[in-house]
Amino acid sequence: xxxxxxxxxxxxxxxxxxxxxxxxxxxxxxxxxxxxxxxxxxxxxxxxxxxxxxxxxxxxxxxxxxxxxxxxxxxxxxxxxxxxxxxxxxxxxxxxxxxxxxxxxxxxxxxxxxxxxxxxxxxxxxxxxxxxxxxxxxxxxxxxxxxxxxxxxxxxxxxxxxxxxxxxxxxxxxxxxxxxxxxxxxxxxxxxxxxxxxxxxxxxxxxxxxxxxxxxxxxxxxxxxxxxxxxxxxxxxxxxxxxxxxxxxxxxxxxxxxxxxxxxxxxxxxxxxxxxxxxxxxxxxxxxxxxxxxxxxxxxxxxxxxxxxxxxxxxxxxxxxxxxxxxxxxxxxxxxxxxxxxxxxxxxxxxxxxxxxxxxxxxxxxxxxxxxxxxxxxxxxxxxxx
Amino acid sequence: xxxxxxxxxxxxxxxxxxxxxxxxxxxxxxxxxxxxxxxxxxxxxxxxxxxxxxxxxxxxxxxxxxxxxxxxxxxxxxxxxxxxxxxxxxxxxxxxxxxxxxxxxxxxxxxxxxxxxxxxxxxxxxxxxxxxxxxxxxxxxxxxxxxxxxxxxxxxxxxxxxxxxxxxxxxxxxxxxxxxx
Numbered sequence: 172x173x174x175x176x177x178x179x180x181x182x183x184x185x186x187x188x189x190x191x192x193x194x195x196x197x198x199x200x201x202x203x204x205x206x207x208x209x210x211x212x213x214x215x216x217x218x219x220x221x222x223x224x225x226x227x228x229x230x231x232x233x234x235x236x237x238x239x240x241x242x243x244x245x246x247x248x249x250x251x252x253x254x255x256x257x258x259x260x261x262x263x264x265x266x267x268x269x270x271x272x273x274x275x276x277x278x279x280x281x282x283x284x285x286x287x288x289x290x291x292x293x294x295x296x297x298x299x300x301x302x303x304x305x306x307x308x309x310x311x312x313x314x315x316x317x318x319x320x321x322x323x324x325x326x327x328x329x330x331x332x333x334x335x336x337x338x339x340x341x342x343x344x345x346x347x348x349x350x351x352x353x354x355x356x357x358x359x360x361x362x363x364x365x366x367x368x369x370x371x372x373x374x375x376x377x378x379x380x381x382x383x384x385x386x387x388x389x390x391x392x393x394x395x396x397x398x399x400x401x402x403x404x405x406x407x408x409x410x411x412x413x414x415x416x417x418x419x420x421x422x423x424x425x426x427x428x429x430x431x432x433x434x435x436x437x438x439x440x441x442x443x444x445x446x447x448x449x450x451x452x453x454x455x456x457x458x459x460x461x462x463x464x465x466x467x468x469x470x471x472x473x474x475x476x477x478x479x480x481x482x483x484x485x486x487x488x489x490x491x492x493x494x495x496x497x498x499x500x501x502x503x504x505x506x507x508x509x510x511x512x513x514x515x516x517x518x519x520x521x522x523x524x525x526x527x528x529x530x531x532x533x534x535x536x537x538x539x540x541x542x543x544x545x546x547x548x549x550x551x552x553x554x555x556x557x
Numbered sequence: 558x559x560x561x562x563x564x565x566x567x568x569x570x571x572x573x574x575x576x577x578x579x580x581x582x583x584x585x586x587x588x589x590x591x592x593x594x595x596x597x598x599x600x601x602x603x604x605x606x607x608x609x610x611x612x613x614x615x616x617x618x619x620x621x622x623x624x625x626x627x628x629x630x631x632x633x634x635x636x637x638x639x640x641x642x643x644x645x646x647x648x649x650x651x652x653x654x655x656x657x658x659x660x661x662x663x664x665x666x667x668x669x670x671x672x673x674x675x676x677x678x679x680x681x682x683x684x685x686x687x688x689x690x691x692x693x694x695x696x697x698x699x700x701x702x703x704x705x706x707x708x709x710x711x712x713x714x715x716x717x718x719x720x721x722x723x724x725x726x727x728x729x730x731x732x733x734x735x736x737x738x
Contacts, residue, residue, distance in 0.1 A: 175579060175580050175583040175584075175589065177576070308616070337618075339592070339593070340592070340618050343592055343593055344590060344591065344592040345575075345576050345579045345580065345589070345590065345591040345592070346579075346588075346589070346590045346591075346615065347583055347588060347589070440618050441618065443615075443616030443617060443618050444616070444617050444618045444619055446616050447616055447617050528619050528620050529618075529619060530619040530622070531617070531619065
């Protein structure tokens with residue numbers, strides 16, 4: 172049944188239905204409404220979880236690592252500086268193959284301080300060994316939580332994952348959303364069945380010291396698991412359709428890409444604005460389409476190459492900047508890699524950093540730039556400030 | 558798709574107004590979307606919030622630049638903020654003021670609806686919080702939301718006597734702007 176609610180509250184409803192045994196988080200704008208609501212659920216007896224209040228994001232994720240290792244389904248959420256403070260623990264969680272799910276309300280990184288949206292925080296954790304899904308709207312945001320636990324806890328995967336969504340733009344927006352009932356979620360997402368866990372009667376050690384004779388193989392296995400996660404996300408997305416009637420059977424979604432000469436590539440809530448801009452450009456006779464990436468890690472290289480086959484130019488909208496990298500944006504680099512040796516021109520446009528608004532006319536202007544062979548640049552700078 | 562931009566000052570409940578108008582619109586049977594302008598929310602600082610209404614799913618996420626409707630909670634904002642920016646032929650501007658519509662210099666073809674929402678709020682609520690009154694005025698002036706749906710949205714957000722008073726404030730404003738409740 173469709174209801175209307177704030178994005179953050181919809182996340183809390185989704186997390187409640189995932190039945191985590193332990194929730195540990197530290198409040199940070201714009202994630203705060205999620206964990207406030209979860210704390211209410213626990214205090215009101217609506218949710219049978221231990222809610223651990225801690226002194227920092229570092230402690231929050233550390234508590235999640237311990238609880239997950241002890242065999243509990245665990246949840247956390249953060250943004251921006253909070254995620255960066257967790258960085259060390261993130262690498263440990265994936266290295267220990269703990270299937271933690273964490274919602275990232277994407278926010279810019281300081282300095283200068285910005286509470287507003289871009290995707291620099293999760294992109295900065297690109298190599299942390301967590302899979303990363305990006306939601307376009309509140310419905311995807313809700314659904315990706317169920318899907319992520321199913322993928323993370325798959326014994327063939329055993330990886331932690333981020334559900335990324337644009338801070339404020341989705342977290343603070345009221346819009347209609349279907350919150351599935353508990354029975355439907357339970358049928359899709361069975362109780363957590365840990366592959367191994369800490370047990371005083373059968374002691375094991377986790378996250379141990381690996382000498383040069385062993386370390387590389389651990390990293391190799393982590394990479395192999397992430398490669399397998401692509402198929403697991405597709406399978407979980409197809410099964411999602413059978414249970415909930417909304418299918419996510421691919422890591423990338425093509426919108427009006429048939430016969431497109433120019434392709435826009437983007438992740439997250441900007442995809443909605445791009446779809447409206449594509450419709451306007453199509454109405455004006457321009458052959459433009461969108462490839463929306465649901466997953467940044469694993470990166471769907473083959474799918475991107477297939478979807479973009481035959482286009483003349485590709486414009487990647489990057490809500491991040493890798494200072495000093497010639498291409499500028501991290502997503503652009505991956506798309507150029509996917510199209511290596513095809514001769515297709517791929518450009519990155521750094522856009523919407525620190526909450527700068529992106530309009531339909533900006534999308535059209537980026538398509539113009541790509542068609543004229545200009546890219547790998549910031550878009551929308553205020554020249555008078557430079 | 559129709560778009561509303563709400564102008565107010567921090568503490569006047571502009572974001573709540575946007576949320577409850579979106580809730581009432583959804584209950585009235587359309588798709589709606591409400592979001593704030595994500596400002597640094599200091600009491601008294603100019604703030605904006607937005608609502609979209611559509612018969613189909615709303616995908617657009619940018620802010621509202623060419624609104625079909627504006628609500629101005631505090632007419633003293635008009636000297637500091639161009640609240641009329643982007644208004645077009647047929648747009649409706651709902652302004653909380655003691656003055657008449659002629660006092661405002663709006664673009665051609667814009668209908669100005671004025672009401673003394675501060676007086677209604679002081680009489681009904683005992684405090685000068687005008688957002689719920691202006692929601693009633695919005696319902697009457699635009700027809701985007703049905704009054705019973707607004708009443709339901711207010712009843713869900715507030716409880717007890719506070720809900721009753723806010724519904725009463727909305728009803729008075731609705732009637733003042735010519736809605737038949």
